[in-house]
Amino acid sequence: MAPLRTLILAAVLGIALNTMSLHAEDAAPGGEQERTDVARTQALLDRAEHHLRDKGEQALATFSQSGAFKDGDLYVYVLHRDGKLIASGGSSAALIGRNVRDLTDSDGRHFFREILDGAKSAGTGTVEYRWYNPARNRAELKVATYRSVGDRILVVGYYAPNASVELAKSLLWRAVHEIKVHGDRAFERFNSLNGGFVQDDLYVFVVGLDDELVYAHGGSPRQVGRKAGEFVDAKGKYFIREMIALAKSKGEGDVHYAWRNPANLKVENKHSYIVRVGKYLVGAGAYTGPVR
Structure with missing residues (x-):
């Protein structure tokens, strides 16, 4: 069974995708990127299916060749219905020839098993898991679409863009x-x-409402103990003071500011949601695109 954290992320991601239109201002950058990635995934799958039907077994070698069936960070890998990985144009190439049915991702999820079972029952579908991203040298959330073609299962996946505000609220x-x-x-x-509250560019921060001290900061633990009331964003905004005032007056709410994204070390627009818990302000936020 997948860990609770993985199940929560998968469930909330589904909610976030269904509610993107309600958060157009904040979700637009990630939403546009995701729509593009989905379209690229489907196009590469279509091309791979046509090639497999046309060339048969010869197509497997082509899928494993560097660049032959790649689109940026997208690549094709192929499973046999028995669970053996038989082709890959990406980092999973090291697994070719091995049965991966019981292999798990970094969260302990049996995603290969989900693909195999889903292909058997429905023929096609989508699965989410965490996989090594060589571009960032770490495991990240990946969304993969699979398609059954005879005894073969074609799979193409993309790394999910920045987390949504809804995911941040779930973490919060x-x-x-x-x-x-x-x-x-x-x-x-x-x-x-390893505490379960740092996930790619999502993290939790805690600030004292009266002393303005940072008590927790998953994105940069070295901030702990600092006087947060003096923090200003890239535009000179005292955003922590705004958060404290909001927590004291309303108990919870949204704050927009510009802050460094720990995933890419770039300053980006950020939308955080904060909640008052006793003498603390607790917050989490999502990066919504470059500062203009």
């Missing part, structure tokens, strides 16, 4: 629950890469 409410259950001990988990 989990953090709120963690604090209510464990108190200040939760801060250690928020700061740890």
Whole structure:
């Protein structure tokens, strides 16, 4: 069974995709990129299916050749219905010839098993998992579409763009629950890469409402202990002070500012949601595109 964190991410991602039109201003950059990636994925799958039907077994060698069936970071890999990986134009090429049915991703999810079972029952579908991205030298969320062609299963996947505000809120409410259950001990988990609260460009931060000190910061733990009220964004905005005022007056709400994205080290627009929990401000946000 997949870990709870993976299931939550997968479920919320589905919600986020269905509600993109309700958050056009914030989701537009990620939404446009995702639509482009989906279209590229389908086009590469169509081309791969035509080639497989036309060339048969000879097509497998072509899929494994560098650049033959690639589109940027997209590539084709092929599974046999018995679970053996028989072709790949990407990092999974090292697994060619091995049965991967029981192989898991970095979160312990049996995604190959999901592909094999889904192809058997429905013929086509989509699965989400975490896989090594050589461009960033780390595991990232990947969305893969698979298609059954005879005894072969063609798969093409893309790395998901920046996380959505809805995903950030999901992470935030989990953090709120963690604090209510464990108190200040939760801060250690928020700061740890293995604590379950740092996911690519998503992380949790905690600031004291009265002393303005940073108590947790999953994106940059070295900020812990600093006076956050003095923080200004790339445009000179005292965004933490705005968060504190909002938490004290309304208990929760949205704040927009420009901040460095730890995933690419670039300053980008950020939309954070904050909630008051006792004497603390707890927040999480999503990066929504480059600063213009």
